[in-house]
Amino acid sequence: MQELINRAKELLADGTVARVLGWKGGDLPYNPEPAYFETAEELADFVYNSFCGANLSKYMIEASKLEGKTMVCLKPCDTYSFNQLIKEHRVDREKAYIVGVGCKGKLDIEKIKKKGVKGIESIEGAEITDEADTLKIQTIYGEKSCAYADAMLERCHVCKGKEHMVYDELIGDSKETKDADRFDEVARIEAMSPEEKFAFFQKELSKCIRCNACRNACPACSCRKCVFDSTKFDSSQKANVDSFEEKMFHIIRAFHVAGRCTDCGECSRVCPQGIPLHLFNRKFIKDIDGLYGEYQAGADTTSKAPLTNYTFEDAEPSIVGKRG
Amino acid sequence: MQRIGVFVCHCGSNIAATVDVSKVAEMALMEPGVVHAEDYQYMCSEAGQAKIAAAIQEKNLTGMVVCSCSPRMHEATFRKAAERAGLNPYMVEIANIREHCSWIHKDVEEATKKAVILMRAAIAKVNLNAPLQPGESRVTKRALVIGGGIAGIQTAIDIADAGYEVDIVEKTPSIGGRMSQLDKTFPTLDCSACILTPKMVEASAHEKINIYTYSEVEKVSGFVGDFTVDIRKKARSVDMDKCTGCGVCQEKCPSKKAPSEFNRGLNTRSAIYTPFAQAIPNVPVIDREACIKFKTGKCGLCAKVCQAGAVDYEQKDEIVTEKYGAIVVATGFDTIKLDQYDEYAYSQSKDVITSLELERVMNAAGPTHGHLERLSDGKAPKEIVFIQCVGSRCSDDRGKPYCSKICCMYTAKHAMLIRDKYPDVNVTVFYIDVRTPGKNFDEFYRRAVEQYGVNYIKGQVGKVIPQPNGKLLVQGSDLLDNKQILKEADMVVLATAIEPNPDVRKIATMLTASIDTNNFLTEAHAKLRPVESPTAGIFLSGVCQGPKDIPETVAQAGAAAVKAIGLLAKDKLLTNPCTAQSDILLCNGCSTCENVCPYGAITYEDKEVNDHGIRETRRIAVVNSALCQGCGACTVACPSGAMDLQGFSNRQIIAEVDAICR
Amino acid sequence: MSLEKKEFKPKIVAFCCNWCSYAGADLAGSSRLTYPADVKIIRVPCSCRVNPMFILRAFEKGADGVIMCGCHPGDCHYSTGNFYARRRMTLLFSMLDYIGVENGRTRVEWVSAAEGVKFSETMNSFVEKIYSLGENVRLGDLRCKS
């Protein structure tokens, strides 16, 4: 982390960048927030630890409009999103000085709390330099511990790899965290009967409060005005009056990002109701991989997206019924 | 709020017999925005249109719905009527209560209910319609004819005679097409070459006609009035300007093993060749596959003997790009492959031939110099069997479901010519039906039976079995005598089904012209617009549209020419205003729409926007409405809904959905 | 609950492209090839104009089945429209299947202008399928079920 701060100070000092986009320490052991730093003094608050899960690439849409370059700290998975935004002309590569930061898996405070940990005072083992496999958590109700892997965000268990897709320089080491197959959960649902599938999604989506956190955090949902906010489609918005509306919202949202979603996992991370929203996006990714050839959005900035592409021999929609 | 008029057509009894039209009109008045509704016997009639005009003026209508036949039939009629009465034509919508309702439903109550729903959907749409103004586009005064057979030649001559430039693109080294391969033509028995050659000469000599032989259409872009076409001139290896057509090269060419395409592979030709003696242009091409020089690098004899120095081994394919206002497709036909018809022993015996091969056999310039002989042993046949409908009228996938139309007549012609020239030869025709609609056609067929004694047997042949003695055992049935027939023949001629030229698929795709399940190009209307493709500016000539004989082909060629001339005669065309438009406040500039636009109609510009007080420069999609054809691919690709299609907007379609599901 | 069972009359929306399938439907009409009146056709310029939103909208408002018809792949009037439509619908239908909506409720068929017979056969079989599936209860806004 110190290395990052030092480098940021250098870049600010030599005028390479006008500001730094990273994380600022919070007032609890686990709530750092995305922040801009413009001076060396401000960088005193800079942190980079295992709770810095936020994907900063989407902030670069606004930062691209500012005067001068912005140094942005991107984790390996964030760089896919950044590439995708370049491809869609939403960010300006020239306005970004990308520091690819190391990652050893990001933590989900919700998972820690779900283990019954309350009244947290401090957490040990969450610094990026820590090698510990176990988190030591001091609470007002006594000391607790939790395996690091058990507290990781879902996305880190199916990590796409610790390689940065786009960067100007790399700082910090990474640790492989993948220990599950990305499509296992999707396949598990696919294997269910229609009744079970319906019950599963009905239950999950019944929690949705239409807060739009998933959409607003999503780097692929970069529309200036979402169709669900515009009058053009006469589409429902912000109300959850009927259970159909959430289905419509989540299906259409997933469809709109199909072939563009890098599977960064922000939607599931930010959902206040813990809905596994990535299961929608990942279903499309699995289908696209299976039907049109493997495709990783954000792996590059030039390839044709699956939904703006075709071959004569593409599968017919009737394949859906035939796969059984 | 719109002021909408609803006009319900009885279409005589076509609609009124199954739909309670007055009920529909009555229900219309319940709908929001509807201020006028009436029903009338024939809305498309002059009186009907007058009623529409009166209502528009008296009730100050801002929109109207006509419940009638398909919009593909009369949308244009009603839009024009509205325009004459002062209403923007794009404020008219049609509810199709005939093809989609009265004609397919029997129960009056049910059909009326459906008609009301279809009407509601149209009203819901009109409520959201906005007046549209068509744009204008220019017309390039030049036509392209694809295919240089009799259809293409005739079309080209007719267009050129009207004073417009025409290019013919022909894939083979010479124009002339299938007709040049025929010996005689029915029902007059003229020599095919005698009537075709003058046409070929006329075309090549015409100052307005430019012929690209040994060339293919490579790419087509643009739209009606303004097509841009890339033509690949394949390397001929002979300089067209220098060659005198003396023919020495062909004589001297040592490679003479290539099967002659012109003679249907019944004999061979040299590697440097003109397909036939009357070829136009009379300039040979080198078949690089067969040429020793190209295969081994040695030889070069033709260059040596050519006094004009026309042979050029270095010649390369050349791409010519040209602009056209109209394109006529005249790609013609071929016979189907017979490899799935083992029962007729076509691939087992040289003496089983197709009718087109028989044309070459009977032709003086053919492989047997016009002598009727067996191709296996050169002996004169004594017993010839013709089998009709080989692959035609076949509902399995071995053949074609349609009637090839020309076989009955040419078989009668063949039988008659053989009996005339070789009276000792017995000719038997196995037929299913004999179809002879056409001027002097049945008389012609009857002459074959009555005057020439051709033996017509009603019944199909089950199999042809080559015998050890070289004869062919034909097992057929005679349905009228109810007996099975076994007949030894010396020669069997198969009236093979015809199919559109296989290249037509590729061409249709380039032209975005639609094609039916049999690969025939679809006409805009089966009866009323038989020579136009549904794609504007594309016309159809000859067999590419459906099986035809020569007189019909020539007639259609002329008709296609007239349609093309009608288009070329215009200075400007009105363009369809139903094009895509991007909302600058919603556009992300993400380029997704550009990626799916087949016309390259979308570009991006940095534009200053004022988004409710936020002023900034944004990358915005801009649609070129002259290029946009209104498919709508971009509207769905656009995640923010910034792209919308005028005339079929998101809200309009949603309104229709809502009205139907209500 | 009342014991009286209302006869099930499905609402079926068919999106037909102007150039092939709508003309195919016209041909079915002029050939007097019947199919149930439950089918209502919406004309769109091309199958690629059909937004997944339209399909979900139809279900929202109470449709029991939605079918989309376009030109055969390769025969699109706009060259490529149905290729995009094919991918879009494949993915959408797969997603609907994934969330537990019976996949027989959605269908894509390619019907050319010459295939009046196919159009009517397609509609007959689709309607039959919808009858066998019964009312659509998994997608749809309760406010529209009166």
Added chain:
Amino acid sequence: MYKIAKENLSALFRLIAETRELYLPVKTAGQTNYAAWSEDAEVDLDTLKTVKSAKDAFFPQSEGLYTVKKEGKKMSVEPEGLKEQDFVVFGMKACDVKGLEVLDNVFLSDPVDTFYAARREHGTVVAMACHEPEETCFCKVFGVDAAEPKSDVAVWTAGEDLYWKALSEKGEALTEAVKELFTDADEAAVEAEKEAIHKILEKLPYMNLSLEGWNGDALSEKFDSPIWEELYKPCLACGTCTFVCPTCQCYDIKDYSAGDTVSRYRCWDSCMYSDFTMMAHGNNRTSQMQRFRQRFMHKLVYYPANNDGMYSCVGCGRCVEKCPQALNIVKVIKAFQNQGGEQ
């Protein structure tokens, strides 16, 4: 004071549900929210904070106002009925109960919101003391005592028992209806529980947050502060904070057309949304900074200015827990504290 063994709670719920609708924390797909009780509902009283507050029970996320029916060109209007059925909300925490006071000030003052008023009239709140408060709690800052919930009935958990004390007439009525399941109890165990809670509260990091300088008078200096420009930056403009908040009371009114009927309903709105207070000419808050500022100015300045100094934050800490980017009202209050001297 009565008590009932925790293991008998389901009998209690069943009995309440016989005569009244019962809402209480129910776990669905891993998350606990208030929902109607049913035999197979997974009641979860252990989770301190439901994701959404209990505000739903009185001010639902969406509720119908009236329906317009169309017949031909005639229209008829049918207003939505008011709540007539008595109901019980069981397990609300002291902060959420205080949240109702905030809503009351808005909805029960003139013009009275009849939908809300009817729900308040028919609703009985059984509030529960917070057994184990968490680090995100700061209710004390707003004068809430987590150990002493003020409502119709207060309940405490201690050991294997739940202690029950009616505090109002409605509470008495409810107690009467279910008394058969209770045994009498003295207050000793409850007092011990209260003391234990108070001890824990002392240790919580936010409990001594100072609200100095946050009052109605400081309006323009707070409004014009440059701090907002820094604070809002990470905000995603989602509505999480407003939708989990027990006091946010903004709503939007919308129409839904189902063909021949159009229903008008209201639904929660969020000041974080770009179309919040959208009008024909556009939006009077054009930037996210302005929208972000609105939320906190409302909670900490405008509301107290109009309600005798009562803040419209109750310190429940849900926004602290749920903000995707870890922004929250505490950070806002602290940011101004740190810069306090400069103004």
Added chain:
Amino acid sequence: MSSEKKQAELIKEISGVNPLKCMKCGKCSASCPSYNEMDIKPHQFVSYVINEDIESLVNSKSLWKCLSCFACVERCPRDVKPGKLIDAARQIVVRQKGQNYLLADEIPELLDPELPQQLLVSAFRRYRR
């Protein structure tokens, strides 16, 4: 429904053939190796079914003269397949004898010098379950 009509419908159902597709070309009869043995010719099977005269078909010699070689099925250009029709007619007879399906054990009982071997083999293939 009259019993004749029922029988005709049954034949259509068993064979899966739509006799109305026949265009009376006679290729079936032209292909048939048993033609001369038959009293009703293959192309006529179709008309008998269309005319609902199943009685005659069932009592014809042809019923047992058809070898089930399926040459007509292979070559029929209209997908009418007279061989399948006659096969269906045979099945009706078999069913009338109370035998829905054939078991290997039952074959010897059915053996009849009149019956071509090929028929038995093909029937066994077809009706065995």
